[in-house]
Amino acid sequence: MDKFCINENYTLYEAIESIDENKSRMVVVTNDEGIVIGVLSQGDIIRALISGHTIYNRVNELLHPNFIYMHEHDIKKAFDIFKKKGITLLPIVDDSFCLKSIITMKDIYRYIENE
């Protein structure tokens, strides 16, 4: 799960590295308490760089706090959300927004195959 997740104090550079490694086009961002506070996509990073930010800016200046999440791991529901929203990662969080797991495109493909 580590490669899908970065701390809010990481730089854009580190976020890009993480996205490069996870091949999911986005990362989940947590704070020091391990609480999910947003997500950051490849597109967000490109937009940030175009508008004058540098790769050394911190991700907490740029992330979207209005991310899509689920409290329960429900792959069928997740499939609907992926389809409708075009997202590539879906964090599953507990009641206090600590990260429990992440649903990726891979999980979705597996679900489609089995259906």
Added chain:
Amino acid sequence: MKKIMVLTGSRGEWGYIRPIMRLAKTRDDVKIILVVTNMHLLSSYGSSYKEIENDGFTIDYKINMSLDGYNHITHAKSLGICLMSLPDIIDVEKPDWVLLAGDRGEQLMGAIAASYTYTPVAHIQAGEVSGNIDGMARHAIGKFVHMHLASNNDAFIRLKKLGEESFRIFNVGAPQIDEMVQSKYTTIKELEDKMHVDLSKRYVISVFHPVTEQSSKAGTQAELLIKCLNEIDLQKIVILPNNDAGSTRVKDAIFNNRRGDYYIYSNLKREDYLGLLKNATFIIGNSSSGLLEAPTFCIPSVNLGRRQEGRCRGVNVIDVPFDEKMIKEAIDKAMSKEFRSYLDLNCKNPYGDGHSSERILDLLMNTKIDEKWIVKKLTY
């Protein structure tokens, strides 16, 4: 053709002036002279004069007035620079009216420049109570202007009590309500697609800003708010504060204490926000939106702490201090069917019906200026 000279120095009063400018644009018997100054021209405050241009308005004059340093001394001295520039513009343009708004220092300079040149001058958002030096400036402006455009009855009465002649005072409502009433709201269906929140279920909107003088307490105040929200069985839509002192503490408190279904936004488009507000179960926090906008939709507003102290409010507002038990009681009241049906019958927006700009422009266009208007008498 009448000429109205308008002065704006910050985003705050531009929100009052813009609806009047929009309306003036549709008429061919009035010409606006737009003078832009102070914060609008500073890159460190976002060069907001560009927003004015993007709204489709032409800036006629820019007065760069701000001395570097941003302390009390440079603030006072900068106002002098503003005052030095204004009479020359008035001399060249010879406006029929100077229109001021709000409570900032540059508006006071506008009042001095206009009254000393015997140019008729009117003041939007007159007679209200606001904090610190701005509150003093507002009432100083009141002494210099010839026409008071109060936004509510409370301010109207205060101006009379302050010795202003009755024929000069008009309760026209708040022009910033106009844009809200006229603007299109995003429909719930569109919002659901955009936001991924099930808006067919009930939800509360929370907007909490740190109060400058209490910025160190902002974190614990926000924690208390979130704790109370956690206990109610509604979805929570939270809008994060701007980057004022204490805002990081508020954000941390929200992120670290929320439980359950929270949807957090750093900012929302105005039409999206209004669409949400219109359908909310109630709004909580300390945003002026609870006083100014929520009553138009008869939405209960739980108002925390002192940020909105002294401001006129409708029956939809439930004021509470930062006390857990009292906040919970207020939330219960806001969520109760009885309170909601009471509001449906009795709630009116004290800041007007969305037609203020028309009233203001009509007054300026139709008032015949004579000695009675120009020579002020204090009634007390």
